[in-house]
Amino acid sequence: MALVVVETLFDRIAGEIARARLETAGIEAVLFDGGIASVIGSGLSGVRLMVDEADEPAARALLDDLEASATVPDDAAP
Numbered sequence: 001m002a003l004v005v006v007e008t009l010f011d012r013i014a015g016e017i018a019r020a021r022l023e024t025a026g027i028e029a030v031l032f033d034g035g036i037a038s039v040i041g042s043g044l045s046g047v048r049l050m051v052d053e054a055d056e057p058a059a060r061a062l063l064d065d066l067e068a069s070a071t072v073p074d075d076a077a078p
Helices: 012-024 034-040 053-070
Strands: 003-009 029-032 047-052
Touching (some): 003 012, 003 053, 012 029, 012 047, 012 053
Antiparallel strands (some): 029 047
16 A cells, blocks of 8 residues: 555644544545654644545545635625
């Protein structure tokens, strides 16, 4: 099983949320560099969200959909 990075996040909690969302969709995912991020701060080093290379397209599509749904359209702003 070869792992590939699908996203680097600079917030460990956001990384855990993204990992959990992938896992809920049936895509096994792991976070790398979480230990060093907790020592020096994830804002400096980031954490790598990784999946099996066979799951990469599905994982990227899911993460893109989640990001798109989290974006507030300009005309929806108060």
